[in-house]
Amino acid sequence: MSFSVHNRKSGKRIEVEADETILDAGLRNSIVFPYSCRGGTCGTCKARLISGRVEYTHPPQALSDAEREAGDILLCQAVPLDDVEIEATELAASAEIQIKIMPCRVSAMERVAHDVMVLRLKLPASQEFRYLAGQYIDILLRDGRRRSFSMASRPQSGQELELHVRHVPEGQFSTRVFESMKVKDLMRFQGPFGTFFLREDSERPAILVAGGTGLAPIKAVLDQAIADGSTREFHLFWGVRARRDLYMDELLAAWAERHDNLRYTPVLSEPAADDAWDGESGFVHEAVLRHYDDLAAHEVYACGPPVMIDAAKTHFTARGLPAGRLFYDSFEFAVDD
Ligand SMILES: Cc1cc2nc3c(=O)[nH]c(=O)nc-3n(C[C@H](O)[C@H](O)[C@H](O)COP(=O)(O)OP(=O)(O)OC[C@H]3O[C@@H](n4cnc5c(N)ncnc54)[C@H](O)[C@@H]3O)c2cc1C
Structure with a gap:
């Protein structure tokens, strides 16, 4: 029925x-x-x-x-x-994009931090996979469970997908990634999902807030904006615990150096004694609040752990950000049936 x-x-x-x-x-x-x-x-x-x-x-x-x-x-x-x-609100931007189940092969694995693996997934040349920078896929596990991961790469033809996988202690999938996965392994995924992508009908300055591997979709969004020659103002805040967790610091600093419309502020919540850190400290949302007294004219794109997203909702709207201009992906744990 x-x-x-x-x-x-x-x-x-x-x-x-x-x-x-x-x-x-x-x-x-x-x-x-x-x-x-x-x-x-x-x-x-x-x-x-x-x-x-x-x-x-x-x-x-x-x-x-x-x-x-x-x-x-x-x-x-x-x-x-x-x-x-x-x-209910409807979005036009991703309406033409088809959600598919696709096979893929692990083409590279790089451990970029003690608890982060960058995985590259090669897609079959015969099948097109379209998505918007910022969206995510569900890796389909053999027992029918699924795990969500954002694509850190912008869409390109002949594509490989880049994922940033944080090791969750006892986590079913991420433990496999860290302990037994090998280059050439086959997997299946479904996607693309989600509506965390840049609203291109706006020229408002965008504040991008990433927590840990929440950097992944934000990196894709920035990479796409750079490739498109966007002149919009972006300010990226990336919050992690200590310096060793800033696994793509050099790339982001280089992007900011090359593009006048991009600012980059790394934020450490627990700098290690030997980090010799004189940059921003504390929670990442606090650093945003220190830089911006009034968010009424901005859009904010936030991605990371649920606690960071909750803080963003509370504190940024209190600083004048209209609720409809806060776009976020909250990295919730999977809800298994
Ligand atoms: C839209 C979206 C995009 C995402 N993108 C990424 C990404 O790009 N990179 C990334 O690293 N992660 C991402 N995540 C988070 C990731 O999907 C989850 O962390 C996932 O559950 C990890 O799978 P796992 O099999 O390793 O761990 P799981 O097997 O799912 O669980 C890990 C363990 O944590 C425990 N646990 C469950 N809930 C909680 C909780 N609330 N607090 C503490 N422990 C808990 C469980 O009991 C279990 O033992 C994303 C999530 C969403 C919703």
Whole structure:
């Protein structure tokens, strides 16, 4: 049995299959709502239910009781129980891009920090894979589980995908990457996913905030902007613990040196005694606040651990950033079934 979902905001209507979420039905029909984790935890796909009923595949952790009572739903988890009407934003930018399952081969592995591996994945020459810089893929594990990783490379033909994988202690996939994966191993992934990409209809100065391997999609976004000859102002803040974690510091410093419209500020939260660090210290969002008294004229693109994203939401909006101009991917842990 299928139900119809009418989006009052765009006037569009989609048919949702039994047990399908509204987000998945939208993606199947090239209707893209803003979304990120697809696990009910980040809150990016929050929308308003006007009429009808939905149930959830996983508890919608990102909704407070007050939001649920007010009629907010999470499109990545909401499965209609009858015909529903919603009010939700739609994005045009990635609507033409097809989500596919693709094979790939590990073509290179480089351990760039004690807990970060840069993986390069070679795609079959016969199959095109289109995505927007900043999007992510789901690596499909043999037992049916999936793990999300952002592409750190911008889309190019004959492409290899670059991933930055942080080793999560006890983590199923990342432990395999660090302990047994080899060059030439085969994998499968699905993608591209997510709506963390540069909003190109804007010329506002963009503040880019990365935490740890949250650098990956931000590197892709910057690489794309540089390749496009963008003159927009970018200020990248990259927060890690100590100097040894700044695994792409030289590349970013070189980009900033070459491009007048790019500033780069590395931030260490726990510099080591022998780091001899005289740069920015503390949490990365605090460094942003020290540099910018008023964020009303900016856009912010933030990517990293959930705690960093929560801090960005609270503190940047308090400094005048309109909530709709904070774009983020929160690196949530996978929600396994
Ligand atoms: C959109 C998106 C993009 C991402 N991109 C990247 C990326 O580019 N690079 C990257 O390194 N990571 C990225 N992540 C995060 C990554 O997908 C997760 O860390 C993933 O779960 C790691 O897989 P794993 O199999 O190694 O660990 P898992 O097997 O998933 O779990 C690791 C362990 O941590 C425990 N755990 C679960 N939740 C928590 C928690 N909240 N706090 C502490 N411990 C917990 C689990 O019990 C388990 O033992 C991204 C996440 C999202 C949602």
